[in-house]
Amino acid sequence: DAGVIQSPRHEVTEMGQEVTLRCKPISGHNSLFWYRQTMMRGLELLIYFNNNVPIDDSGMPEDRFSAKMPNASFSTLKIQPSEPRDSAVYFCASSPDRNYGYTFGSGTRLTVV
């Protein structure tokens, strides 16, 4: 079991550019979560999918952020246009059920300059 796989591990981009983060959940897990972590705010849930359907996107900061899950084995988080305040570590996590523990990926460290 390779776990939750995220790519890239690190991303440095200029303000205004589009950024796409990718996630491959654990096979068979029905729930997928995108989180953002900063020193100031800790971990924040951005959006949660269940069976590929977005259930709760109330944590998505603004319209610049969008997430998709076209199938059970792949999800993307897109930021367009990116801003310096988006700099953070973005984690993807999956779970067999939202009431169970989540398995986190290693995260993508995003730096917007």
Added chain:
Amino acid sequence: KNQVEQSPQSLIILEGKNCTLQCNYTVSPFSNLRWYKQDTGRGPVSLTIMTFSENTKSNGRYTATLDADTKQSSLHITASQLSDSASYICVVSLPPDKIIFGKGTRLHILP
């Protein structure tokens, strides 16, 4: 307002000693409470999950307790090891899908 407060913010102890981390929450209603360990540069890893009716749960040298009446949880680490140096995050879930994270306690184990 639903909140999860952890204390202390950071803690330094000597290897081999025990320690206890605290989590107080104002969340209501309540589905479950989880403790996660996050090593630097890595994603959080689940240590324990407790529902409303559970008072204690162990995972090796980690023991979590829950008092649903006072809305307090603690994570006790026994005979600490250098590898226990990490951030420990308390997470409380509300039905149906709301999740609230604590800011974490940063634990440093000194040799």
